[in-house]
Amino acid sequence: MVRLSVNINKIATLRNSRGGNNPDLIKVALDCERFGAQGITVHPRPDERHIRYDDVRVLKEVLATEFNIEGNSRERKFVDLVLANKPAQVTLVPDELGQITSNHGWDTVVHQEYLKDAIAEFKEAGIRVSIFVDAVPKMVEAAATTGTDRIELYTENYARHYHKGKELAIAPYIETANIANSAGLGINAGHDLDLQNLAFFGANLPGLLEVSIGHALISDALYYGLESTIKQYLKQLN
Numbered sequence: 001m002v003r004l005s006v007n008i009n010k011i012a013t014l015r016n017s018r019g020g021n022n023p024d025l026i027k028v029a030l031d032c033e034r035f036g037a038q039g040i041t042v043h044p045r046p047d048e049r050h051i052r053y054d055d056v057r058v059l060k061e062v063l064a065t066e067f068n069i070e071g072n073s074r075e076r077k078f079v080d081l082v083l084a085n086k087p088a089q090v091t092l093v094p095d096e097l098g099q100i101t102s103n104h105g106w107d108t109v110v111h112q113e114y115l116k117d118a119i120a121e122f123k124e125a126g127i128r129v130s131i132f133v134d135a136v137p138k139m140v141e142a143a144a145t146t147g148t149d150r151i152e153l154y155t156e157n158y159a160r161h162y163h164k165g166k167e168l169a170i171a172p173y174i175e176t177a178n179i180a181n182s183a184g185l186g187i188n189a190g191h192d193l194d195l196q197n198l199a200f201f202g203a204n205l206p207g208l209l210e211v212s213i214g215h216a217l218i219s220d221a222l223y224y225g226l227e228s229t230i231k232q233y234l235k236q237l238n
């Protein structure tokens, strides 16, 4: 079974736009769980433009499902936040300051030594580690030497090319998933997955354990409502 982790960044974006507490991020997270989501993902960014560091502390107290915190481990503030709150999983993403959204995976060849150290610190604290990578064989091969438990395949390219030819779009992902599986790495995936492209990805990616989905899912919820939307996403995965 592929698990669905709902990324609630966009709920925080909406809340922050008016300065109050509407929508209530914590209530939405709990409702996502109640509607069947198997995890909650947040990606606090240094400017706290959506998820605030305080949100992470509250979420850690109340969530019953898998808590996944994504972010840039080069920010010491982020590392300290994760170590203090001990989520089930941390996903390391090589964001640049001021990026609109995540737009590339780690260069695991160039940053191999850095990643080994960063990953060891989280693992010593008992936190499962995943690292965000492009579907490029040498990046996944080098990821396997860093000590990470999992990789998260960055799926924007798959999503962008899906409608032009889904077999071609998924091919590099299958190739890299096979490498990850042989190396004993768990596989997560995320970015721009949606109700159109998810089922094919879930059915054809060998060893896929978890997807984290935010932008499209929250957008769909405007039309279908949150409960129906989450159930529709879960249906794509089963």
Ligand SMILES: CC(=O)[C@@H](O)[C@H](O)COP(=O)(O)O
Binding pocket: 007, 009, 010, 042, 043, 045, 070, 093, 100, 101, 102, 132, 190, 191, 192, 214
């Ligand atoms: C790591 C990743 O794939 C991103 O999708 C991210 O979690 C979304 O971040 P934003 O919500 O800030 O665009």
Ligand SMILES: NCC(=O)COP(=O)(O)O
Binding pocket: 007, 041, 070, 152, 189, 190, 191, 192, 193, 212, 213, 214, 215, 216, 217
């Ligand atoms: N890790 C990917 C994620 O959490 C959500 O990405 P998106 O669905 O907002 O593109």
